[in-house]
Amino acid sequence: MSAETHYDVIIAGAGIVGASVAWHLAASGARVAVIDAIGPAAAASGASDGAVSVASKKPGPLARLASASLLYTRELASQGVLAGAFHARPSFVFGQGEAELAALDALVAKLRAISGPVHVTGDGPAAQLACLGPGVERLITLNGEGHMPGHKAVRAYLSAPGITPIWPAPIHGFDIDDRGVTVHLADRRLRTGHLVSALGTATTELFPTLPIMPRAGQLFVTDRGAPGLLPGSLTAAAYLVAKTEAPDVLPLPPVVIDPLTTGQFLIGSSRENHADPNRVDFSTLRRLMERSVRALPLLAERRVIRAFAGIRAAVSDSLPIIGNLPGETRVTLATGFEGDGICLSALVGREIARMVHGLPPTDSIAADLATLSPARFVDARQEAWG
Amino acid sequence: MSDPVLVVGAGLAGLSAAAELARAGLPVLVVDQAQAVGGAFHRQPLQGALSLATAAQDRRWSDLMAKVAAQGSRITLALATQFGGVDHKGTALLTGRMNRLFRPRAIVLALGARESVRPRPGWTLPGVETAGSLQIRLKTLGEAPQGRVLLAGSGPLLLAVGAQLTKLGSPPVAILEAGRPFARPLTPIGLPRDYWIEAAAYLSRLMLARVPILTNTRLTAIRAEGGTLVAEASSGRRFIVDHVALHDGIRPNDFGMPACDVLPVVRLGDCREALGARAAMVDGQMGGAALAARLLGRTAPSADPELARQTRAQARLARIYAHDVTAELNNLPEDTVICRCEARTLKDLRTLGPTPTARQLRLDGRFAMGACQGRFCGDWIARLTSAETSKPGIGAPRWPARPIAVADLLSATDETEGETQ
Amino acid sequence: MTGTIFWNGTAIPFRTGESVATALLRAGIISFGAAHTGQARAVFCGIGLCQGCLVRADGRLTEACLLAARDGLHLSPEAAGGQDV
């Protein structure tokens, strides 16, 4: 075999997390390559709604990290790195019925506890927004969140100098030795000092023992209409509950209605355990649409032009996996973001770049980040089988 | 009552299949989005309108309608009814006049063909349509549009539409044919006799009316000017007309249909392979009988050799009209619209680099993201972006089969409720 | 002539069984206004595939080439304020 190409860092996966890691490393002067089996934003990042939302995060470390990432995303956007990808906009959370109204109380309390960049600027009846209908009993208006379509962020990050894109090129495996890592592609090998794996659901192809499974969410896209009818995303409180509890306890479906810049609406979402992007069904579509139309009656005049399932990488404890492979300083994992990767990607990219350079995590989030280390599964396995 | 077999499309293939399924004893529901039966070829004229069908065509159609009628109430027909798709649970959605969600026993997709039209500057202007679109209007109304018509592109359909316009007293100003169908006189010899008879009828009518048939001539651009259309031919000639009808071939209309494995879904006629009217009828019959046998646990009937004969004839026709399209595509001006729905140009495509992935084409380029799902741009994008090593195209079109009005989705009668899954 | 539809308020006659698209075309209306992309709306494929001929019929967007003309039906272009040629 001919001389192997050498990169300072190889990033496996050209989704939004891999792209952010690549940008941060390239910005610090490293020579990096990004490898993807298909191409940029080919999986969850290209099939997601792009909410950069703190409100929807599980209370605790995840909500605090999301808050820090939102601030940092805004900073990157104002520096021009994410120009055209991120835009600030209000977000709306609504509820109907006892369970959802209680969830809205919990949301207000959570945001107060974080005291971060997201503020409640309105809380009351639906009349705050003229376009809303009878399905909205109470509406909370939030300021400070934003929207960032995954594929736009990926393109923005990867356009930086110093990043070599390699696709379509499935990674068949890797070996670690004293001096670095060898990455095996179908037709060649690449050498690197450090491998960062940001492979989403495909992580288990390289790390089969990690408890990551595909979780599908059906998404529906409408035709175009005049843009600007709804100024920000409209999320049912049930969606917040769905993130922490089993979905079948919900009386009403967890809809999220996202206005796109094209004047289209993206409507989601279900949570199902499979990995088929074409698996959509009329009963889910109808359930989500019935509720959506009651919340936003103008949807009754739209047509659904496209339907698909976005496949997210879910972890058994519903928390992402971020950190070095236990016992290996040359291999770092960043995966399992389920429905939160767009929001967390900026911060994760920055922190992984620090890890690769052997720097400690940023002080203010170090403790929260530590809870996401892959070490938690190694320990669990040793307890269970060791 | 046992669930019906759903046949989508009341053209030659769909109705032939329906007759066979019903003859085997199965209840059949035939739906079509059009107001009349007949599909692309036998679209029935409005009451009192002049029919363009020949005696032989009328005979074929009335034979088929008699077969359908003979099955009585075993076949239900719903017109102005659209098939929205079938999901992975086997639930089908119908919208329009019949609006329901239900689980058919099996589905026959006989959705016919879509036309292929090469992008050209000006092809999105009002007054520019496909030759098939013009033809359906001629067949329905029995009258030609007001004003001058230019036919351009490639394929035998241009001659058929030209002859039909002539019969209606409004011969086209010219037919521009990019191929050279008359340049290789030996190739047509193997065509079946009925193809010859049909072609001779069209050509003699066009020649009598002195319609110029310009071969090896492409329509390169269309402009709107003072209420008319100015069409430029590759020969340098200009045509000032009111309508331009374009046609560059026929492809199966197989978009937006992911596989459903809980019930049999078969494609028949042009929707399986675009082989023309004669083949569509045979394919419908054979496919309908084969599906009936499969559903009833009987042995499948043997294949009809006619289908193979038609396949060979169509391959020969394709050779007769063969011409180099790549050069035409490569010479398009940068601002030519490629994706009609989203108004994306060749320049927009080029900014994605030489070999964009399907995801990049869709997400970054917004190609094929419109309501037609790439039915009219997908083939061209694949050709314009394929390097030697990769052929990404626009990826698999997404479900549903056609845009679904939210109001229709919500008002559909749900007949699946309470069923065990 | 067996009935009347209205395009932007203008009465257009139609024949029983014909589509909104053919009725408008016969009346000399070849552009059905503008789409939200700015493109002109017009008949292209004639069979419900290209989505080029969308018009608003009683508030809802529909393919003019598939929609049966019926007496008293009010039609308007897709985009409010769109060019109506």
Ligand SMILES: Cc1cc2nc3c(=O)[nH]c(=O)nc-3n(C[C@H](O)[C@H](O)[C@H](O)COP(=O)(O)OP(=O)(O)OC[C@H]3O[C@@H](n4cnc5c(N)ncnc54)[C@H](O)[C@@H]3O)c2cc1C
């Ligand atoms: C423009 C054109 C010109 C042609 N000219 C010739 C010719 O001169 N000679 C020749 O031999 N062949 C010709 N062909 C081919 C010939 O017409 C076809 O091979 C034959 O008619 C196909 O029959 P079919 O039943 O498969 O499809 P079709 O006859 O096209 O029937 C399909 C039906 O499905 C319906 N449909 C589609 N989608 C939906 C949906 N989602 N819901 C409900 N209904 C739906 C349509 O309205 C249509 O009625 C031509 C084809 C075209 C398109």
Ligand code: FES
């Ligand atoms: S003209 Fe193509 S959908 Fe009506």
